[in-house]
Amino acid sequence: MWRRVASLSPLVSSSKSRILNQVGCGLNACQVFTTRVLNPAEGGVSDRRRNPFVTFVLGGPGSGKGTQCTKIVETFGLTHLSAGDLLRKEISSNSENGSMILNTIKEGKIVPSEVTVKLIKKAIETSENDRFLIDGFPRSEENRIAYERVIGAEPDIVLFFDCPEQEMVKRVLNRNQGRIDDNIDTVKERLKVFAELNLPVIKHYSKKGKLYKIDGTGSEDEIFERVRPVFAALR
Ligand SMILES: Nc1ncnc2c1ncn2[C@@H]1O[C@H](COP(=O)(O)OP(=O)(O)O)[C@@H](O)[C@H]1O
Numbered sequence: 107m108w109r110r111v112a113s114l115s116p117l118v119s120s121s122k123s124r125i126l127n128q129v130g131c132g133l134n135a136c137q138v139f140t141t142r143v144l145n146p147a148e149g150g151v152s153d154r155r156r157n158p159f160v161t162f163v164l165g166g167p168g169s170g171k172g173t174q175c176t177k178i179v180e181t182f183g184l185t186h187l188s189a190g191d192l193l194r195k196e197i198s199s200n201s202e203n204g205s206m207i208l209n210t211i212k213e214g215k216i217v218p219s220e221v222t223v224k225l226i227k228k229a230i231e232t233s234e235n236d237r238f239l240i241d242g243f244p245r246s247e248e249n250r251i252a253y254e255r256v257i258g259a260e261p262d263i264v265l266f267f268d269c270p271e272q273e274m275v276k277r278v279l280n281r282n283q284g285r286i287d288d289n290i291d292t293v294k295e296r297l298k299v300f301a302e303l304n305l306p307v308i309k310h311y312s313k314k315g316k317l318y319k320i321d322g323t324g325s326e327d328e329i330f331e332r333v334r335p336v337f338a339a340l341r
């Protein structure tokens with residue numbers, strides 16, 4: 107059973123980034139749906155565990171995905187799974203794929219889907235929660251298709267933080283977390299990869315009516331006030 111939350115449609119930002127204009131994404135006709143997993147009248151806890159509520163959180167490097175996920179977790183209690191963090195943990199745990207992941211991240215490219223989907227699947231399966239934010243994934247159509255095949259479900263909703271390139275570069279270069287990919291050369295490559303491989307994913311979910319495009323400019327709190335109604339309506 108699906109229920110449309112019509113009043114939320116105007117919350118979708120109408121601003122278009124330069125990249126989106128280039129590829130002509132029609133991202134404004136967004137709709138948001140709630141699914142049975144958040145309806146207490148349908149299904150017990152075990153049903154929800156088997157069929158969790160999943161939000162993909164997308165946007166270019168430095169668009170504020172991680173920052174906003176932290177706020178969503180604090181306010182709404184979803185579990186935050188950052189694909190980048192899961193991959194970085196693999197590097198530091200000296201797993202067999204560690205050096206391949208490190209080199210891929212250093213080059214600003216995308217790690218093979220098989221590796222990333224396996225990490226996400228394990229994180230979902232070992233969690234006690236039934237509602238997830240999957241941050242920085244899928245970054246390509248290959249990622250998306252692999253996830254949907256392995257997990258056997260689509261995300262319920264998709265957030266896209268729309269931020270100008272110049273602002274994203276500024277934020278990444280000031281991030282100061284000691285990340286190997288937060289340098290100007292890798293950032294340039296990541297922006298290219300974002301435009302070529304991630305925008306088609308965003309366009310896909312826009313066409314499916316699952317996309318929330320959020321204006322990613324302004325203060326962290328201002329942006330969160332644009333995000334809040336999305337999750338408030340799902341309660
Ligand atoms: N609205 C904002 N204005 C200024 N700086 C921000 C804002 N949101 C996040 N930041 C900072 O920008 C950097 C990148 O944010 P982050 O959440 O890590 O982005 P992403 O996960 O999309 O790469 C971080 O240092 C963060 O503290």
Ligand SMILES: Nc1ccn([C@H]2C[C@H](O)[C@@H](COP(=O)(O)OP(=O)(O)O)O2)c(=O)n1
Nearest residue numbers: 166167168189190191215216217242243245
């Ligand atoms: N689905 C993903 C997510 C991240 N990666 C790799 C490639 C990305 O540039 C790095 C860092 O990702 P992360 O989401 O932490 O980066 P940002 O938060 O966007 O700055 O990890 C990947 O290969 N596949």
Ligand SMILES: [Mg+2]
Nearest residue numbers: 171172190242
């Ligand atoms: Mg991040």
